[in-house]
Amino acid sequence: MHSLILSTSSRYLLVLLQLFSVFLLLRGHNEPGGGFAGGLVAAAAYALYFIANGVEEARRVFRFEPLTVVVAGLGVALASTLPSILGGMEFMQSVWGNTGIPVIGKVGTPLLFDVGVYLLVLGITLKIVFSLAGEDEP
Amino acid sequence: MNLLVALPILLPLVTALVMLPFRERPGVQRGLGLGASLAQAAVAVALLSRVYAGGILTLQAGGWAAPFGITLVADLLSAVMVAATALIGLTTSIYSLGSIDREQERFFFHPLMQLLLVGINGAFLTGDLFNLYVWFEVMLISSFVLLALGGSPRQLEGSVKYVTINLLSSAIFLSAVGILYGVAGTLNMADLSARLPMIEQRDLLSVVAVLLLVTFGVKAAIFPLFFWLPASYHTPPVAVSAIFAGLLTKVGVYAIMRVFTTVFTGPESEAIFRILLWIAPLTMVVGVLGAAAQYDLRKLLSFHIVSQIGYMLFAIAIQSPLAIAGGLFYIVHNIVAKTSLFYISGIVRHKSGAFQLKKIGGLYSTEPLLAALFLVSALALAGIPPLSGFWAKLMVIRAGLESGHYFVTAAALAVSLLTLFSMTKIWNEAFWKDDPGVVSSTDEAHGNGRTALLYLPVVMLCGVIVFFGLSFEPVYELSARAAGQLLDVESYRNAVLGGGL
Numbered sequence: 001m002h003s004l005i006l007s008t009s010s011r012y013l014l015v016l017l018q019l020f021s022v023f024l025l026l027r028g029h030n031e032p033g034g035g036f037a038g039g040l041v042a043a044a045a046y047a048l049y050f051i052a053n054g055v056e057e058a059r060r061v062f063r064f065e066p067l068t069v070v071v072a073g074l075g076v077a078l079a080s081t082l083p084s085i086l087g088g089m090e091f092m093q094s095v096w097g098n099t100g101i102p103v104i105g106k107v108g109t110p111l112l113f114d115v116g117v118y119l120l121v122l123g124i125t126l127k128i129v130f131s132l133a134g135e136d137e138p
Numbered sequence: 139m140n141l142l143v144a145l146p147i148l149l150p151l152v153t154a155l156v157m158l159p160f161r162e163r164p165g166v167q168r169g170l171g172l173g174a175s176l177a178q179a180a181v182a183v184a185l186l187s188r189v190y191a192g193g194i195l196t197l198q199a200g201g202w203a204a205p206f207g208i209t210l211v212a213d214l215l216s217a218v219m220v221a222a223t224a225l226i227g228l229t230t231s232i233y234s235l236g237s238i239d240r241e242q243e244r245f246f247f248h249p250l251m252q253l254l255l256v257g258i259n260g261a262f263l264t265g266d267l268f269n270l271y272v273w274f275e276v277m278l279i280s281s282f283v284l285l286a287l288g289g290s291p292r293q294l295e296g297s298v299k300y301v302t303i304n305l306l307s308s309a310i311f312l313s314a315v316g317i318l319y320g321v322a323g324t325l326n327m328a329d330l331s332a333r334l335p336m337i338e339q340r341d342l343l344s345v346v347a348v349l350l351l352v353t354f355g356v357k358a359a360i361f362p363l364f365f366w367l368p369a370s371y372h373t374p375p376v377a378v379s380a381i382f383a384g385l386l387t388k389v390g391v392y393a394i395m396r397v398f399t400t401v402f403t404g405p406e407s408e409a410i411f412r413i414l415l416w417i418a419p420l421t422m423v424v425g426v427l428g429a430a431a432q433y434d435l436r437k438l439l440s441f442h443i444v445s446q447i448g449y450m451l452f453a454i455a456i457q458s459p460l461a462i463a464g465g466l467f468y469i470v471h472n473i474v475a476k477t478s479l480f481y482i483s484g485i486v487r488h489k490s491g492a493f494q495l496k497k498i499g500g501l502y503s504t505e506p507l508l509a510a511l512f513l514v515s516a517l518a519l520a521g522i523p524p525l526s527g528f529w530a531k532l533m534v535i536r537a538g539l540e541s542g543h544y545f546v547t548a549a550a551l552a553v554s555l556l557t558l559f560s561m562t563k564i565w566n567e568a569f570w571k572d573d574p575g576v577v578s579s580t581d582e583a584h585g586n587g588r589t590a591l592l593y594l595p596v597v598m599l600c601g602v603i604v605f606f607g608l609s610f611e612p613v614y615e616l617s618a619r620a621a622g623q624l625l626d627v628e629s630y631r632n633a634v635l636g637g638g639l
Contacts, residue, residue, distance in 0.1 A: 071158045078152060090201035091144050 010052035017045035039121025054090035055133040069123030077116025143197040146259040152250035167248040175228040182224035194633035205329040211265035214620035229595035233246040236591030261453040289513040296370035307356035315347035328634035347406040358390025361420040372436035376484030384477030414455035419549035422448030461623035464533030471526040478515040478599035491577035500573035516561035526606035
């Protein structure tokens with residue numbers, strides 16, 4: 001069933017929800033939110049787009065292979081431990097740098113780790129959604 | 139900084155990650171898997187020698203001090219288990235080169251194997267009960283997929299049982315951890331061991347202890363909870379069932395050992411040991427009798443896994459330093475011998491076309507090397523000198539006699555004899571009697587022709603068995619020191635909490 005209202009609004013919602021997910025990601029260190037919640041919201045945006053426009057269209061808009069995003073997420077999360085290893089600190093100890101950028105503020109390895117979680121959750125959720133959407137490809 | 143403690147977890151994790159994009163290039167995955175297993179073996183040896191020389195190593199992730207942060211602890215017990223895991227990981231990655239087909243590789247066999255090792259090593263190294271739960275989950279999720287790899291109806295039937303019972307046991311584990319946190323306010327093992335004696339709600343602690351025994355008992359396949367194991371271990375590819383048979387149940391045994399000596403030290407663990415003194419002989423006897431009725435090679439061996447777990451439980455229940463040392467050595471010996479027997483079952487299948495003992499025969503004349511290797515592993519399992527199993531049994535039985543548990547010791551000796559009978563049955567059916575000629579002699583479904591790669595890991599493991607048997611002195615020394623360290627909870631606590639609190 002194709003709904004014109006849903007498919008039109010999903011196009012705007014896709015952008016809005018993704019902005020919101022990045023907002024959640026960035027405020028997550030000290031307030032409710034974070035990589036997991038942000039990743040889920042971003043995945044929900046594409047899931048909604050898929051419900052409105054079909055799985056082929058959603059895959060095209062997402063552009064990446066979900067599994068690649070999973071790998072990238074895991075890689076980024078693991079890379080966030082590198083500064084602590086190379087700096088000779090305790091494993092996974094936070095390293096902070098003050099950028100002075102308004103809104104974002106301090107940037108450090110916990111944010112990098114959160115970005116990794118964000119990508120991982122986004123990728124794995126979309127992998128599941130797209131697989132369940134009726135494609136036999138495993 | 140003790141990054142070495144985290145390496146056994148990080149190395150396979152990074153390897154799995156690097157492998158993932160190479161789905162269509164199995165050659166790259168195979169090379170990475172083999173390289174990583176070799177590196178893992180080096181890491182395990184380094185960790186073991188560091189812990190042996192310098193005492194317990196700890197890592198507090200992120201620099202957050204012990205009861206609050208994520209703690210990894212490597213004492214001798216953990217380091218020995220990590221070393222055994224590395225050995226099995228290495229041999230399995232070699233064995234899989236000769237036995238896993240393209241289709242199974244496409245379904246992420248190699249990355250999943252690495253993730254399984256992440257979970258197992260994590261469970262051995264963690265110093266926190268909740269993290270133990272998390273590592274169990276990592277291990278289980280990988281094992282679910284590995285078990286169903288290939289997707290034949292028989293495999294799916296086995297997987298359904300395995301997944302159901304393990305999900306249930308995870309739920310029990312999580313409830314136990316929740317109650318314990320509510321009672322004690324901490325889940326760090328060292329911190330718990332300091333706080334539990336002062337807690338007044340003893341009934342709740344007893345409940346937690348029994349819940350933990352049930353959940354670890356399911357994983358270890360102890361007496362009333364073992365039924366899922368023979369129902370599922372004979373279905374997946376041989377490389378998978380070998381690593382499962384060798385390692386997964388022993389993670390459960392390790393958890394029982396760790397939790398009821400390090401975490402619970404009071405009346406609760408004594409009650410658990412009294413229960414274990416009943417469960418141990420029942421597990422031995424039921425397992426070996428179950429095996430006597432089997433004619434499927436891998437099913438028969440699966441029942442023997444259960445039976446052997448009984449000896450380890452017996453050792454844990456006695457709790458004397460000699461018994462713990464014997465139990466630890468028994469675990470390592472069993473990991474090696476059992477995995478070797480499962481590899482051999484795969485070669486038998488490859489050479490004769492079936493796992494059913496009735497349908498095969500005559501392998502002694504066609505495959506003399508295989509017959510010799512089987513003899514070494516089987517006699518080690520039964521406990522014939524001078525192989526590793528003899529010493530393992532000697533230590534456990536001696537500890538049993540010294541502590542006055544004559545009934546259980548007698549059961550252990552009788553089960554030994556029945557194990558020998560069972561191994562003789564395999565020998566007679568598969569190797570000695572003439573080939574009945576029911577099945578065509580080669581089986582295309584198993585193996586891809588690189589037979590040397592199937593033999594190499596078995597030869598390695600049999601070498602370890604003979605080495606343990608002939609130079610027992612240093613091995614005994616190591617087990618005794620590990621046991622002493624495990625029973626010295628005070629020093630564990632000091633190592634983790636830094637003498638504070």
